[in-house]
Amino acid sequence: MCNPNSPTGRVVSARSLRTLYRQIEQAGLWMVVDEAFIDFCPSHSLMPEIPNARRLLILRSFTKFYGMPGIRLGYLVGSPDTVALVRRLLPPWSVSQFAQEAGVAAVDDVRYRQRSLKFMQQERQRFMTRLRAVHGLRVIPASANFVMVELPSRCVTAGLVSRLARQGILVRDCRTFSGMTQPALRLAIRHPCENNSVVHALKEALREA
Structure with missing residues (x-):
């Protein structure tokens, strides 16, 4: 497991x-x-x-x-x-x-470990909070360096992934994972500015979907 x-x-x-x-x-x-x-x-x-x-x-x-x-x-x-x-x-x-x-x-490198863990804990929480404010997204509580969000059933995942890629944002389409029945994306937790860009792009895409 x-x-x-x-x-x-x-x-x-x-x-x-x-x-x-x-x-x-x-x-x-x-x-x-x-x-x-x-x-x-x-x-x-x-x-x-x-x-x-x-x-x-x-x-x-x-x-x-x-x-x-x-x-x-x-x-x-x-x-x-x-x-x-x-x-x-x-x-x-x-x-x-x-x-x-x-x-x-x-x-x-103990200092790297301590800094990285502290950053990830803080930024993960901030990122999930911002994602929860996006209408249509269901954020799955995470403990790793990524967050999974479920999309509205009407959403065409492949189209959304392509749209984000054209904006320089690469996300993981979760349809390839066994047992996934709801459209979903896995989002890596990166620098706050990059995470903000992901939130904005998702908000715009879902608004137009």
């Missing part, structure tokens, strides 16, 4: 996940949690459970919080015996020396 979820940005509390894990463990199954976006809401991570949860695996990524998609760096956390088994299955040189050094430098 993905926590926080994509594309909704919603997060499941660590307490709820611990309860779920106990049920999964009793059934003799494994729980794999993709925490690629958890750095934006670290208190919900299951990482503290790893020492006592043999059937729990956690996936982490440097792509989201640290903005390093080009180096393709991530890691898995689990019990020592499980990690040892996975390591034997990896191809040689699965992670370059450059990627390793970049990852270590990113983790060591």
